[in-house]
Amino acid sequence: MNRKESNPFADPHDNPFDENNGYKFTTVEMDDPEDSPSYLNQKYEQNSFISNSRDASSNNYLGKNIDTPIYSSAKKEQFTLDQSPSSNTKITNPEDFESILLRRERELNERQKNLEAQARVLEEERLEQQRESERLRTMAIPSGFRPANNFPPLFPLIYHNIDAEIPVHDRKAVRNIFREWLSLVVILIFNFITCTILMVSSPSNLTGASSGFISSLIYVITITPSSFFLWYRPVYNAYMKDSAIFYSIFFIFNGCHLLFDLYMFIGFLSTGSGGLINFIAVLAAGKVLASVFCGITTVLWFLHGLLSLFLFKKTHSYYKNRGHSFAEAKQQAYVGFATSNAGQAAGQAAINSYVGS
Secondary structure (H helix, E strand, O other): OOHHHHOOOOOOOOOOOOHHHOOOOOOOOOOOOOOOHHHHHHHHHHOHHHHHOEEOOOOEEOOEEOOOOOOOOOOOOOOOOOOOOOOOOOOOOHHHHHHHHHHHHHHHHHHHHHHHHHHHHHHHHHHHHHHHHHHHHHHHOOOOOOOOOOEOOOOOOEOOOHHHHOOHHHHHHHHHHHHHHHHHHHHHHHHHHHHHHHHHOOHHHHHHHHHHHHHHHHHHHHHHHHHHHHHHHHHHHHHHHOOHHHHHHHHHHHHHHHHHHHHHHHOOOOOOOOOHHHHHHHHHOOOHHHHHHHHHHHHHHHHHHHHHHHHHHHHHHHHHHOOOOHHHHHHHHHHHHHHOHHHHHHHHHHHHHHHHO
């Protein structure tokens, strides 16, 4: 059904699409959109400034050689590696790739040199601070003045003052080693108490328990002062004087102390230790109090051994970073002996015997 049949009121002679009815159809061309390339090029052509600056022999606008109109649908200009540092840029020239690698290598070398220079500056500043602290400490103590002994508190034998004698940046390390020595004294006393309980709780093995009791008492009396003067006082002087020979003495005797910690942790029977073997023995015998004390003693010796090993390694690392060596320690020992009264007396006696012969 057409339009006329569907609409009974329509005029059968009124057909707007019929060319014979007098209507005329024309095709109108729309102007280019303002954002189209052809429209923008037309506007640039009409601009007198750009038209005057254009070279007729080539497409040259303001000294820029353009093969295509300024606004066109052509592909964008492909940037080289120097123009676009984007990581998506493709490197097509091997020479450019090599130049980039060389440039980055130079930058890394310069950065490494800067870091090394900064490290040297920091080391010089640290040494300068140490020298300044030494100078201030020397100025604070008059010449020939010897501070009064203050350690141990009940019976002073030596002068001991970490804040006054140790440089600022080394005080923490010395305090930790001092705490190691103090903890050793506490564990020795606790070990003596443990051996006393073992002796009381073992009447059947009174001989072996008594031997352990006496040995533990000897440890308290001998290990306490010997450890102080053989490895704590040397490391104290080493940090105070930055002396390689004192570091070497500390390493020797503190190494022996590590073996002593291991020996006490094992806890051989009748040796003055309430360590692991004694703990297993009293635990198997069902002695509760002795088992508790032996267990605590075993744990204390184990923890003290770990602490001693940690501080030993830390001190050795500091010793290496300072540039000390065993050869330097030997040289300091020779110089110290030669300048001492005993060394001078021995040298004078050798000279007299040589002249007399």
